[in-house]
Amino acid sequence: MRQVALVTGSSRGIGLAAAQALAQAGFGVAINGPVEDDELHGAIGQMQALGAPVMAVAFDVSDVASHAENLALIEERLGPLTTLVNNAGVGVLQRGDLLDVTEASWDRCLAVNARALFFLSQAFARRLLARERNADLFYSIVNVTSSNATAVAVQRAEYCASKAAAAMVSKAFAVRLGSENIAVYDVQPGLVATDMTAPVIETYRRRAADGLTLLPRVGTPEDMGRVIAVLASGGLPYTTGQVISADAGMLVPRF
Template identity: 75%
Template sequence: MRPVALVTGSSRGIGLAAAEALAREGFAIAVNGPVADADLSAAAARIADLGVPVVEAPFDVTDIAGHDAALARIEAALGPLTTLVNNAGVGVLSRGDLLDVTEASWDRCLSVNSKAMFFLSQGFARRLLARDRPGDLFHSIVNVTSANAVAVAVQRSEYCASKAAAAMVSKALAVRLGPENIAVYDVQPGLIATEMTAPVIDSYRTRAAAGLTLFPRVGEPAEVGAIIAALASGRLPYTTGQAISADAGMLLPRF
C-alpha cells in the first residue's frame, strides 16, 4: 500500500521541494495552493514526471469549514492519507517597526501560519483515528515553521509570533498523537532562498558568508525538502515532537 501525502503550499518553494522529495520516496502526492492556477498545474506535472500518483488539491487553508471536504476529495482520488505537511505560510504585509504593525498584517500571519495549520492537523488526525491504519505504513504530521519561532526579527514581529505559535502547536500535537502512533515534527528553516525571501536574499547571503550561519551560505528549498521526506518516511525511528533546525547552525549558541 502506497503512502499518501498532502503538502500545503506546494506550488513552489519549500512546499514543491518537499512534494518532489516525497514523490521520490514513493508517496502519492496532493499538491496544494489556494486556487487552481498555472503554478499548481505545473507543480502537479513535475510530480507526475516522477512516476507517482498526483492530484491537484486547490483550497484555501484558512477556510476551516472546508478542510474536511478537501481531505475527502484527496482521499477519494489517491487513497487514505498517511502524511500531512503543513507548509503553507505567508510573510508580513510590510517589514518595519513593531510599533507600526497593523491588525491586518497580524491577523493574516496568525490565520495562515498557525490557526490554519492547527485546524487542518486536527481534521487530518481525526480521519486517521477514525479508521484502521496498516501497521506497515508510517503516519506523521510535519509542520514547517521557521527559525523565527525562536529568534526575533523585530521588523516582522507578527510573523515571529505566528511561527512561535505554530511551534507550540507542533508540540501539543506530538503529545496528543504519540499514543496513537502518529509522529509530529517541526522543521524550522533558517536562511532559505525562496520567493518569500527574494527581496532580502542578497543581504542574507552576505550575512551568511560573514558567519551568521556555520555553513557560510544560504540554504536551498531542496535541502529542506529532503529533511521533510526523511521525517515523513520514518527514517528517524522512535522520535516525535522534535524541532529540526534547518538553519546551518545559525541559532547554535556560541562565544
Template identity: 60%
Template sequence: MDGSGQVALVTGAGRGIGLAIAKSLGEAGFSVALNDLGRDGGPEDAVDALRGEGVQAVAVPGDVSDLKGHADLLRSAEDALGPLTTLVNNAGVGVLSRGDLLDATEESYDRCMAVNTKAHFFLTQCFAKRLIGGGRVPGLFYSIVNVTSSNAVAVSVNRGEYCASKAAAAMISKVFAARLGREGIAVFDVQPGLIETEMTAAVKDIYQRRAEEGLTLFPRLGQPDEIGTIVRALVTGALPYMTGQVLSADAGMLVPRF
C-alpha cells in the first residue's frame, strides 16, 4: 500500500527525526503537515524543501504542550490538506541539564512530562475523536505512531526525568491501541536508540564510541532517515494485522546478552 490519499500530521518536524519522517511519508505519496515551534525558520523551511521535491506539504506551527491548541492544530492541517489519516507524535525535549539524579529539578521534570508525555496523550485523544466522529474513506489506512525512546526501557541515570516521561509515553501507545483497535485505528510505539541528530550532537562522539565497543549490535549510530523508513512502513499498512507493538529502532541495543 502506498500513501496515495493519505494525510499525515508530524509533530516536531522542523528537523531531525521528525523532518526525516515527514520526508519519508512525502516520498510515499502522503500529503504532510509539519508541526514545530516555528523558531529559526521552523517547519516553514522544511516545508519549502519538501515542496521542492513535489510533496504536498504545509507548515502548522504550534506548541504541542499547549493542549488548548490541539483542535486548532488538527483543523489547520485538514483545512490545508484534507482529512487526516495519520498522526505521528514525534515532538520531544531532553532534560534541562544532565547530571546526578538527586539534583534533577521540578522544572526539568515538568518540561519532559508536558512535551514527551502529556502532549502525546491529549493530541492522540483529540485526533482519535476527530477520526471517529467524522467520515473515514474506505481503503485508507488510519494510524497513530508515537516516537518515544529506548529510554522508555533502559535507564539513563543522568537524565531520569526524560526516562520517566518516555516510559509513560510508551504506555500511552498501549492504552490507545487497546481503545482504538475496535475503531480500526492502529497505534504503534517506535523507540529510537542512538540516533545522530541535533539533539544528540553534544554526545555524538561518546555514543559512537560506545556503539563501537558493543553497546549496539550494529557498531554505529542510527540515522534519522532510518526512523523515517520504519514509520513509513507502519503508516502505509506494510505491517498489517498489527497494533500496540513496540518497534525497537536501536540496532539491537536492548537485546539481552551475557
C-alpha cells in the first residue's frame, strides 16, 4: 500500500517541486491548482513522466465548502490519503506602506494563506480519524508558511500576518493530532526563486551574496521540495510540531 498526497498550489513553483519529490519517493500525488488550465495540465504531464500515480484536482482552496468533496475524489482515484501538503498561497495585491494596506489585500491573504489551510487540514484530519489507518504508513500534514511568519517585511504586512497565523495553525494541529500519530510540520522558506518573488529576486540574490543568508545564495523550489518530501516520508522520526527554517540560516540571530 502506497502513501498518497494532496499538494495544494502544485501546478508550479514550490508545490510542483514538492509533488515531483514525493512522486520520486513513491507517493501517489494529487496535483492542485485553482482552475483546470494549461498550467495544471502541464504539471500533470511532467508528473506522468516520473511514472507515479497522479491526478489533477482543480479547486480553489479558499472555497472551504469544496474541501470534503475533493478529498473524497482523490481517495476514489488514488487511494486513501496519508499526506496533506498545504502549499497554496498568495502574496499582497501591492507592496507598500502598511498604512495603505487595503481590506481586499488583507482578506485575500488571510483567506488563502491561513483560513483555507486551517479548514483543509481540518477536513483531512477528520477523514483520517474516521477510518482505520495502516500502521506501516506515515501520516502527516506539511504546511508551507514563510520566514515572514517570524520576520517582518513591512511592505507586505498582511502577508506576514497571514503566515504567522498559519504557523500557529501548524502548532495547534500538531498538538491535536499527536496522540493520533499524525505528524504536523511548518516549513518556512526564506529567499526562494519563484514566480511570486520574481520581481525582487535579483535584490534577494545580492543580499544573499552580501551575507543576509549564511549560505550565500537564494533557494530553489527543488530545495524546498526535497525538504517537504523528507518530512512527508517520515525522514525525521519522533518529531512533530517543528518549524523547519528552510532559509539558509537567514534568521539565525547574530551580532
